[in-house]
Amino acid sequence: MKELLEIKNLHAGVEDKEILKGVDLAIKPGEIHVIMGPNGSGKTTTANAILNNPEYTKTEGSITFNGEDITNESTDEIARKGVFMSFQLPEEIPGVSVTNFLKYAKNKITGKPVKIFEFKKELQKYMEELNMNPKNMERSLNVGFSGGEKKKNEILQMLVLNPKLAILDETDSGLDVDAIKTVSKGIEMFKNEENAVLIITHNTKILHSLKVDYVHIFIDGKIVKTGSQELAKEIEENGYGKYKK
């Protein structure tokens, strides 16, 4: 099947510091990929590079999404093409309610008017599934939310915006066991044969309840090993020592 996302020989960094030193990655529809690696190995940089965050610069290589070159596309355009990223530290937007924000974003992503009644019902359904307090719908986006509430809110956004590729950047970090289960449940609800998920994580807890197709180990800005779910178990037991130079 055709690749949904294809990264070739990507070099990228912040200011003068090169972080990614030649990353190759291909994701097909229907797949769940996991990127693991120690701090500073380039996991988050990869996510930001895909979304073309202007704080990061690309010096070499290309990113193709759904057959289109998106290497230098603007972030909003990439989002509208169907890429979503769940943030490690979601931003707070005072004065904009979760409902209004999502309604607005959904309209921008789909280019179609959002029908209020259906939309609110959909939102309510997802919030119940994610054990979210329905009162949060009318609260300002992420303002005063706990760490766990913010992460769940990212998953809620993923479900509502329904992208083709969801990148989850450490969505599980700092969460308790129950919250991790909820996040996994959200991913399962989202996942189908046409879309794909790229999970960036430090730990393997979230992988226990998900069926993963590929695990990639990042060391020093490169993928040094790709394997099956078994690879995650190996890392859980032995750490990255074996793969570090």
Next chain:
Amino acid sequence: MAKTQLEEINRNIYDIKNKDEYDYKIKKGLTREIVEEISNQKNDPDWMREIRLKALETYNKLEMPTWGPDLSELNMDEIATYVRPKSKLNSSWDDVPDDIKNTFDKLGIPEAEKTSLAGVGAQYDSEVVYHSMKDELLKQGVIYTDMETAVKDYPDLVKEHFMKCVPISDHKFVALHAAVWSGGSFVYVPKGVKLEMPLQSYFRLNSPESGQFEHTLIIVDEGASLHFIEGCSAPKYNKVNLHAGCVELYVRDNAYLRYSTIENWSKNMLNLNTKKAICGKNAEVDWVSGSFGSKISMLYPMSILNGEGAKTEFTGISFAGGGQNLDNGFKAIHNAPNTSSVVNAKSISKNGGKCTYRSLIRINENATGSKSSVSCESLMLDDFSISDTVPTNDIRTDEVEFSHEAKIGKISDKTIFYLMSRGLSEEDAKAMIVRGFAYPISKELPVEYAVEMNNLINLELEGAIG
């Protein structure tokens, strides 16, 4: 990001310029002859004519303000202080001439009147062209009319209150106002009468190189309640226009007044407006203010809390774009025990615009047990816009609770990236952040004004991103 970009913003409805047609336009300048001629044109009674001439003398004696924005471009020799539109005062929109009526139609005034207002006044240049109020209010003894009619029909009420809350010697532009005032609204709400729907007066200045000097006088008698809305706008011309209105509010014991303003003057306007309220025992005056237009604005509504237990709240937002200097704020004078003031002021500046929050909170010796809390927050949309805070707190007794909080912020790149990753363009993202920032203020406005304010924000942010 060129400053000229701002000039090209389509202010659509606000910029409709009607032909400078008038019934009478006084020659430019400010002399005794001109003031006398305005008085003749308006058929003033003698007592009003005397007030005007005395005010002119005071004007000539007073100095220009030595603080705040630079007003040196104001040349009174280039301003026509009285422009009578080609319309008499009407009580039916059908009788208002088409071009004037169309302007108010586009501003949504007759429509709002049908759905959500208890009465409407509409001023075009120097005179009120439309005034109407629901019959049931008339039966309850409510008076809502233009100031000229009030001078003739209720001389005692006007004499007792006109330029008494705001003394003529207050500052130079108050004196100017008193000398050349024209138009405005007069409201009297009798004891115990509570209006459920607001009254609204809208002020439109169409004539170039002219001034608008409307006078608003509102008396809310004991235990009565009123929400008054004032709106203003003008199309943009290349030369300076001047607005020096005056608002005097009397809120008697146990009465309530909410005074909402949406100001969208064009960016050639000098807005030197004066507003004051006097509150009796347990009375409350709440100000809600959105200030978007004007080249220069100097506006500091004042609440004078003279009665024990009187309260005031000020909720305001200023939005300055390139070339704008909005020097706005609030003053509260606590003059009796157990009075309270709450200030929530916000400002947004972009494209080199300047917003200053200037305030005075004075708690006098006798105002024991009083409370005051001030919060001002500003948001700058780029690195070359300016925001400033100049608070004066004059607390003369120890038995008070007082707090002051000020925050200055910028929109971070991280927030923009977050929103863009959800499909919003950079422009959409900034507009959403600004609307959110303004929300605590816009939610206090009547709903159609809140919508208008959001439209204005969107309008202001178009083309602002280079």
